Amino acid sequence: EVPVVESGGGLVQPGGSLRLSCVVSGFTFSNYEANWVRQAPGKGLEWISYISSIGGTIYYADSVKGRFTISRDNTKNSLYLQMNSLRPEDTAIYYCVLNGGPGYFDPWGQGTLVTVSS
Amino acid sequence: QSALTQPASVSGSPGQSITISCTGTSSDIGVYNYVSWYQQYPGKAPKLMIYEVSDRPSGVSNRFSGSKSGNTASLTISGLQAEDEADYYCCSYTSISDSYVFGTGTKVTVL
Numbered sequence: 001e002v003p004v005v006e007s008g009g010g011l012v013q014p015g016g017s018l019r020l021s022c023v024v025s026g027f028t029f030s031n032y033e034a035n036w037v038r039q040a041p042g043k044g045l046e047w048i049s050y051i052s053s054i055g056g057t058i059y060y061a062d063s064v065k066g067r068f069t070i071s072r073d074n075t076k077n078s079l080y081l082q083m084n085s086l087r088p089e090d091t092a093i094y095y096c097v098l099n100g101g102p103g104y105f106d107p108w109g110q111g112t113l114v115t116v117s118s
Numbered sequence: 119q120s121a122l123t124q125p126a127s128v129s130g131s132p133g134q135s136i137t138i139s140c141t142g143t144s145s146d147i148g149v150y151n152y153v154s155w156y157q158q159y160p161g162k163a164p165k166l167m168i169y170e171v172s173d174r175p176s177g178v179s180n181r182f183s184g185s186k187s188g189n190t191a192s193l194t195i196s197g198l199q200a201e202d203e204a205d206y207y208c209c210s211y212t213s214i215s216d217s218y219v220f221g222t223g224t225k226v227t228v229l
Contacts, residue, residue, distance in 0.1 A: 044121065045156070045164065045207050047218040059216050062119070095163060103152025103211045104169035111163055
């Protein structure tokens, strides 16, 4: 059983919106901080957002601040990323990752591909 | 926040040891022990190899080790094997905007 599964990726036009979801199994999700990390095609990893275990603390990378919103529903073991005003440079695989402990990411989902293009 | 600096590529022969450096600043690696390393095969999700500078998760080979000195962290792979050929990324917590920053990535080639 894969513990972290993302969904919601796809092709969207510039300026459009998309909502990514991530379902976690095999973990007590409410005990874990969570993040979204992305990877543009052929490029490196980029951390984009963090949410604390009960959602009271949220951080964003400057590249997505004001456009993306992270949220979670612990009753559904789910993490979300609402992405608005999408740009071609947001094209990437988006990974849902838990904080296995302070300052590190484990486990990772398999990722979901978002393509922003007209 | 700029990415941490890693060499683009490192290579070695089977059985040799290689070291990948990861250079940051006094806002990240220099002040926090929250340095982690990830291995990524093409088309696959990253996998945690080292956390908190030098700790290994259960199941990761003891051929992988991590260290830190000043603003630079290092990942050493000893007894290099063909299966170690992959991309490797470092990551650190940073006090800038309470965020995380990844390294530029290093492609390891086993000759």
